[in-house]
Amino acid sequence: MTILTSPRPLVWGELDVPLFGLARDLQGEAIDPPAAFSLVTDPFHLWFLANHRKPALVHPKSRPGAFQAELWRYDVAELFIADPASGRYFEFNLAPNGAWWTCEFTAPRVRADEMDIAMPEVATFSEMAADGTWVAAMAIPLPLLRARLDFGPQTRLNVAMILASPEQKFISAANLGQGEPDFHQPDRFTRAAFLPLK
Structure with a gap:
């Protein structure tokens, strides 16, 4: 998965980055118009952008910039970041209004902590x-990702989205195979490919 790299800090409101389209859901049906995302690192953060x-x-209880569980019950963009050496991974949920949630897993769907814990210094915008x-x-603060997941060239990632709630269409950048939607498949995530932002 492509992660663009910027030598300068990025600023919301001044972002000028390419977006990668997601044109089909997990059943192969067209998403019209396509959803889009981008992943960009600057010296301090990994930026995850989503658009539709x-x-x-x-989520009716979600508030811009606030931590909120169960965002996946409504429209949401999801970023999964995995360390293949340890098997640990993070799930980040980003609602269209900027509400967010995160959880660390030690194996597929095995939470590192049963309580929801807001990762410090995460900032969201919408x-x-x-x-x-x-x-x-x-x-997302890069030092934290490096410390917890050894974030770097060996990192594996996936971007997923849930759109068209309440019916819900499930979308994934990585091929997650057939069957019921299951985003928690770190063995199917794709390796990070860092490219300079032009």
């Missing part, structure tokens, strides 16, 4: 237009 040009149904188009971003 359709109205979103967000913009929702009158026509329903939305873009949201999450800035």
